[in-house]
Amino acid sequence: MKISYYPGCTLKTKAKNLDRAAIASLTALGVEVTEIDRWNCCGAVHSLTADDLIHQVGPVRNLIRAKEQGAKKLVTLCSMCYNTLARANRIMKTDEVKRATINRFMTEEIDYAGEVEVVHFLTFLQEEIGWEAVKEKVKVPLTGLAVAPYYGCTLQRPADVGIEPFGSYSLMTGLLEALGATVVPFNAADKCCGSYQVLGSPAGENSAGAAILNLAAGAGIEALATSCPLCEYNLGKQQQLMLEKGRIAKNIPTYYFTQLLAVALGLDSAVCHFELNTRISVDLLKDKNCLAAA
Amino acid sequence: MCETNEKSSKKTPRVATGDRAILPEGAKTIPVYIMGKQYEVPETLTIMKAMEFAGFKFLRGAGCRGGICGACPTVYRMAGDYKLHFGLACQTVVEANMYLAQIPFFPANRASYSIEEIGGLPEAIHALYPELFRCVACNQCTKACPMDVDVLGYISALKQGNIEKAARLSFDCIQCGLCASRCMGEIPQYHAAQLARRVYGRYILPHAEHLKARVKDIEAGKYHTMLNDLSAMSKEELEKIYVERERQPDFAEIGWQPKETRYL
Numbered sequence: 001m002k003i004s005y006y007p008g009c010t011l012k013t014k015a016k017n018l019d020r021a022a023i024a025s026l027t028a029l030g031v032e033v034t035e036i037d038r039w040n041c042c043g044a045v046h047s048l049t050a051d052d053l054i055h056q057v058g059p060v061r062n063l064i065r066a067k068e069q070g071a072k073k074l075v076t077l078c079s080m081c082y083n084t085l086a087r088a089n090r091i092m093k094t095d096e097v098k099r100a101t102i103n104r105f106m107t108e109e110i111d112y113a114g115e116v117e118v119v120h121f122l123t124f125l126q127e128e129i130g131w132e133a134v135k136e137k138v139k140v141p142l143t144g145l146a147v148a149p150y151y152g153c154t155l156q157r158p159a160d161v162g163i164e165p166f167g168s169y170s171l172m173t174g175l176l177e178a179l180g181a182t183v184v185p186f187n188a189a190d191k192c193c194g195s196y197q198v199l200g201s202p203a204g205e206n207s208a209g210a211a212i213l214n215l216a217a218g219a220g221i222e223a224l225a226t227s228c229p230l231c232e233y234n235l236g237k238q239q240q241l242m243l244e245k246g247r248i249a250k251n252i253p254t255y256y257f258t259q260l261l262a263v264a265l266g267l268d269s270a271v272c273h274f275e276l277n278t279r280i281s282v283d284l285l286k287d288k289n290c291l292a293a294a
Numbered sequence: 295m296c297e298t299n300e301k302s303s304k305k306t307p308r309v310a311t312g313d314r315a316i317l318p319e320g321a322k323t324i325p326v327y328i329m330g331k332q333y334e335v336p337e338t339l340t341i342m343k344a345m346e347f348a349g350f351k352f353l354r355g356a357g358c359r360g361g362i363c364g365a366c367p368t369v370y371r372m373a374g375d376y377k378l379h380f381g382l383a384c385q386t387v388v389e390a391n392m393y394l395a396q397i398p399f400f401p402a403n404r405a406s407y408s409i410e411e412i413g414g415l416p417e418a419i420h421a422l423y424p425e426l427f428r429c430v431a432c433n434q435c436t437k438a439c440p441m442d443v444d445v446l447g448y449i450s451a452l453k454q455g456n457i458e459k460a461a462r463l464s465f466d467c468i469q470c471g472l473c474a475s476r477c478m479g480e481i482p483q484y485h486a487a488q489l490a491r492r493v494y495g496r497y498i499l500p501h502a503e504h505l506k507a508r509v510k511d512i513e514a515g516k517y518h519t520m521l522n523d524l525s526a527m528s529k530e531e532l533e534k535i536y537v538e539r540e541r542q543p544d545f546a547e548i549g550w551q552p553k554e555t556r557y558l
Contacts, residue, residue, distance in 0.1 A: 009453050009455075013454070013455040040431040040446060057431055057433070058431030
């Protein structure tokens with residue numbers, strides 16, 4: 001099976017561990033991943049204003065690239081990229097006036113009307129491969145790892161581009177269970193990590209993020225799985241500072257779900273680029289004997 | 295449109311005028327607008343020659359006249375159409391009812407840096423040009439490029455941390471600045487691309503070993519004696535050794551060596 005893949009800028013730099021683990025895993029699952037050969041920023045940073053059509057031009061241009069290459073579906077990983085591409089696609093598909101304006105502006109491109117379907121990696125895994133098939137390929141089950149899916153804001157909001165209904169976490173739950181982990185229900189799975197608001201606060205003073213980590217610790221959760229580089233930054237990379245400032249009581253290692261997938265498939269941990277996570281993330285997997293012998 | 299032009303040019307062949315101020319018989323003129331004022335200029339001239347024909351004198355804003363120095367970027371529009379077009383004045387032939395504007399210089403931000411100090415990571419480029427992240431992918435830069443460079447492509451590559459890709463995509467850039475003149479993010483694309491090519495050359499592209507060895511030889515003074523000897527010679531002596539010099543035959547075998555090997 002072949003898929004066209006849109007990675008996003010962060011996944012090429014700070015979140016290689018999200019991207020590489022995913023690609024390696026899909027390859028191991030027999031899927032041929034082709035990154036679309038021309039792409040630009042998904043538009044996440046600038047497309048959050050409703051009537052600001054120029055900011056839809058970036059994401060639409062990526063969808064046009066996919067359409068030009070004959071892709072019916074475009075798979076992407078990062079929650080922000082998914083959200084931005086899917087919202088731009090919804091505009092092009094459903095809003096005639098905005099579609100016409102954007103097409104008229106982009107005279108150098110072919111017209112676009114939402115022909116490509118934007119699919120999140122989790123949806124793709126569930127629909128095209130299925131949890132049973134994933135389970136069969138697991139070589140190092142994540143037995144005894146008490147993990148919770150952490151969706152953050154952009155996988156489910158707004159509802160008409162969400163990967164599943166608000167309040168439901170069945171996709172990541174299904175995946176983590178297939179990998180052999182113990183999925184713990186988590187009532188803060190859709191709370192905001194602090195997003196870009198953290199830029200305005202002193203380091204480690206992210207109360208939104210701290211609340212999530214404290215709730216997780218209280219629920220007996222050992223690790224959080226996410227698909228968003230911003231969530232990973234706020235909850236993972238900034239965690240030690242929150243601990244030092246007394247904002248949180250205990251470390252909770254964070255992972256991209258693709259890293260847990262790759263680990264369970266028994267792939268070389270090098271593809272997971274754990275050096276981009278914090279030390280505690282590797283330690284926990286070692287404690288649980290979840291890392292395949294190198 | 296193109297077809298009609300072809301047909302009409304078949305009917306009445308164009309007469310080239312060259313630099314002549316008095317036009318040869320049969321030469322046709324067309325109206326163009328320079329700074330909003332109409333001038334009649336010969337139809338076969340480039341924009342630059344046509345402006346000179348109309349009486350303008352280029353002190354700046356003209357350089358190589360060969361389409362490579364980037365000094366004569368021009369924005370133009372055809373009467374009756376909203377669309378803007380971009381070209382080099384020394385390369386683009388005038389058309390009837392062109393509205394012309396020269397943009398010989400654009401005040402784009404150019405960062406100062408020492409290539410030896412900044413290092414070869416994308417973050418160095420991001421730090422010197424943080425405005426890269428103001429790109430909204432509108433693609434006006436690419437549309438404005440008279441060299442058909444994929445400007446949005448290399449700006450995207452820089453944001454993605456791919457310096458090599460940015461260096462390669464921007465290779466044909468002549469630094470004219472039209473991209474920056476169109477950018478709503480006020481990004482100095484061409485300066486960022488030049489930095490990318492410099493970083494690529496300095497830190498990423500493998501360095502040639504034989505060049506290092508040769509530079510070492512030169513710095514160690516291997517050729518000093520030879521050059522000093524030449525400098526000390528009279529004109530007659532120089533002519534003599536030039537005439538008597540040993541040349542490599544035109545179809546020399548591989549591995550050919552001169553008799554005199556002192557300087558190799």
